Structures are given as C-alpha cells and as structure tokens.
Amino acid sequence: MYRRIPTALRQDIFGRKIVMLTAIAIFILGALGSALAVDMVMLIVMRAFQGVGGGGVISVRSRRWTADQSE
Numbered sequence: 001m002y003r004r005i006p007t008a009l010r011q012d013i014f015g016r017k018i019v020m021l022t023a024i025a026i027f028i029l030g031a032l033g034s035a036l037a038v039d040m041v042m043l044i045v046m047r048a049f050q051g052v053g054g055g056g057v058i059s060v061r062s063r064r065w066t067a068d069q070s071e
Contacts, residue, residue: 007059020060027053 010019030050037043 007056011060016060020057023053023056023060025053026050027057029053 027050030046030053033046034043037046
C-alpha cells in the first residue's frame with residue numbers, strides 16, 4: 001500500500017539538503033517544461049509540477065526557520 005510522505009518526514013529521513021535540492025530540481029524542471037510547452041494541457045501540467053517543487057521549497061525553508069528559532 002502506497003502512503004504519501006510529508007516533506008517534513010522526508011527531511012528527517014534524507015536530510016534537509018537533499019530534500020531542498022530535489023524540490024529545487026522539480027521546480028526548475030517544471031519551469032523549463034512550462035517554457036517549452038507546445039499546448040495548453042502541457043503548460044497546465046508543467047505549472048502543476050512547478051507548484052509541487054515550489055511547495056517543497058517553501059516547506060523546507062519554513063521548517064528550517066522554525067528549527068533555527070528554537071535553538
């Protein structure tokens with residue numbers, strides 16, 4: 001059975017750096033796909049892909065900020 005793992009749990013398993021670089025890579029691939037889209041459907045799919053990467057970046061940054069404030 002497949003279960004989605006939140007970004008925070010991924011950070012605990014793999015570390016912040018790997019998760020952040022993966023989120024940035026997803027964001028960049030989504031941006032490149034959006035720029036090279038040949039029709040509206042591809043543009044919408046790539047923008048959704050870009051949103052997933054952007055959401056991952058925001059999650060990592062907010063968790064990092066929270067961890068830095070608690071020290």
